[in-house]
Amino acid sequence: MHPDLEGIVVGVDDSSVSQSAIDWAADVAARTGAPLTLVHAFPDVLQPPTRGFANLDRELRAVARQILVRAERRVQEVHGDVIPVRRVQAAGTPRHVLLEASKDARMLVVGRRGRGGFLDLLIGSTAYGVAEHARMAVVVIPQDWSIEEARRLPVTIGVDDHHDTDALTFAFEMASVTSRRLVAVHVCPPPASPYLAADLYGPAHEDWVDTQQDLLAERLCLAKRTWLNLTVETQVAVGHSVGTLLDASAGSQLLVVGAEHRGRVVLPRLGSVAHRLLHHVACPMAVVPMSTVRIPSSESTLSAAPTTA
Numbered sequence: 001m002h003p004d005l006e007g008i009v010v011g012v013d014d015s016s017v018s019q020s021a022i023d024w025a026a027d028v029a030a031r032t033g034a035p036l037t038l039v040h041a042f043p044d045v046l047q048p049p050t051r052g053f054a055n056l057d058r059e060l061r062a063v064a065r066q067i068l069v070r071a072e073r074r075v076q077e078v079h080g081d082v083i084p085v086r087r088v089q090a091a092g093t094p095r096h097v098l099l100e101a102s103k104d105a106r107m108l109v110v111g112r113r114g115r116g117g118f119l120d121l122l123i124g125s126t127a128y129g130v131a132e133h134a135r136m137a138v139v140v141i142p143q144d145w146s147i148e149e150a151r152r153l154p155v156t157i158g159v160d161d162h163h164d165t166d167a168l169t170f171a172f173e174m175a176s177v178t179s180r181r182l183v184a185v186h187v188c189p190p191p192a193s194p195y196l197a198a199d200l201y202g203p204a205h206e207d208w209v210d211t212q213q214d215l216l217a218e219r220l221c222l223a224k225r226t227w228l229n230l231t232v233e234t235q236v237a238v239g240h241s242v243g244t245l246l247d248a249s250a251g252s253q254l255l256v257v258g259a260e261h262r263g264r265v266v267l268p269r270l271g272s273v274a275h276r277l278l279h280h281v282a283c284p285m286a287v288v289p290m291s292t293v294r295i296p297s298s299e300s301t302l303s304a305a306p307t308t309a
Contacts, residue, residue: 005039007035007105007106008029008035008036008106008109009025009036009039009101009102009105009108009109010037010038011024011040011041011108011109011110011111012040012067012068012071013040013067013094013128013169014067015111015113016143016144017111017112017142018111020070020141020143021111021252022075023074023145023147024103024139024147025079025139025149025286026075028080028174028177030079030083030093031177031178034106035083035084035104036083036084036085036086037086037088037101038072038085038086038088039089039098040064040067040087040088040089040090041089041091041092041093041094041096041097041098041196042060042061042089042090042137043060043091043111044091046091046219047091050097057091064089065087065089067149068087072087072240073098081303084102087102092231094126095126095130095133097217098110098126099130099133099134102136102213103136104135106136106137107137107138107286108130108136108137108138108139109138110126110130110138110141111124111127111141111143112124112127112143113127114140123225126235127140127277127278128270130271131259134287134289135289136289137170137286137288138286138287139254139284139285139286140278140285140286141284142281142282142284145283145284149251150253151178151179152179153179153181153253153283154179154183154233154252154254155175155183155254156182156184156185156248156254156256157182157185157255157256158185158186158255158257159184159185164258164288165290166288167256167257167290168220168298169223171184171256171286172223172226172227173227174256175230176227179305180231180232182231182232182233183232183248183252184216184232185234185235185236185248186212186216186234186235187238187239187240187241187244188212188237189238189239194243194263207236209236212236213234213236217234220232222272237247242268242273242276245277246280246281246282249277249282249283249285253283253284254284254285255277255284255285256285256286257273257274257277257285257287257288258287258289258290259271259290265297273288
């Protein structure tokens with residue numbers, strides 16, 4: 001068993017995107033030996049206590065049990081009895097039930113859209129809600145994602161100017177149990193001045209990009225010594241993070257980004273980049289909470305594009 005990937009929880013309903021999430025989570029569980037927990041939430045019709053709803057509660061529990069049995073059977077049809085599987089059903093909102101069931105897990109896996117309304121939205125409220133509030137890695141699986149077609153593709157991580165060690169560790173872990181290929185992408189905003197933008201591809205800019213490549217490689221040095229079996233590629237781009245990472249996700253089996261803990265519940269911890277990526281990313285996306293304590297480094301800090309000649 002891979003010690004750092006122990007405990008995978010996946011949200012289950014009867015939608016097709018939930019089946020994609022089950023398949024993805026079961027594949028990782030089979031590769032790592034991690035236990036898999038299938039979780040289904042159903043409406044709590046007994047809170048507040050109301051006369052006449054006991055029969056409905058029993059029916060909802062029976063349906064939940066059938067959904068979980070079908071999900072477990074789906075896992076066993078592919079992986080047999082290799083994966084330890086546990087079934088959990090609970091009354092409550094999907095977000096609350098999933099967060100409670102996964103509070104001690106290494107990762108939580110959900111489909112990008114369930115059976116709720118507002119079909120014009122590309123990410124459901126459950127997927128966004130757990131990605132926003134979970135204290136562990138949350139992996140969001142898009143509709144009709146095929147594991148077989150993406151098996152040889154690399155894991156891609158978006159590296160910003162913070163020391164998001166947890167996201168880096170998660171990306172290296174996932175790459176080590178899948179394709180053994182990792183692409184680390186650092187995106188710098190374009191120069192604010194139009195005069196400097198005219199020299200965007202001049203010699204000074206090329207030297208600066210080379211420096212950023214070296215700094216990015218330095219950031220990855222320790223992890224590369226830990227996971228020796230990986231092929232690691234680094235990319236430094238100047239432009240907009242969302243577009244660059246969306247392009248990268250088209251050739252990836254997993255996109256990993258860090259999420260910031262802000263320390264106050266009223267403030268979201270998903271920035272605008274992660275929010276937009278969740279709506280449009282082409283592959284599964286892992287949102288990994290960053291450590292609450294960052295260790296600054298004056299020697300290896302990735303920076304924005306130069307603003308002086």
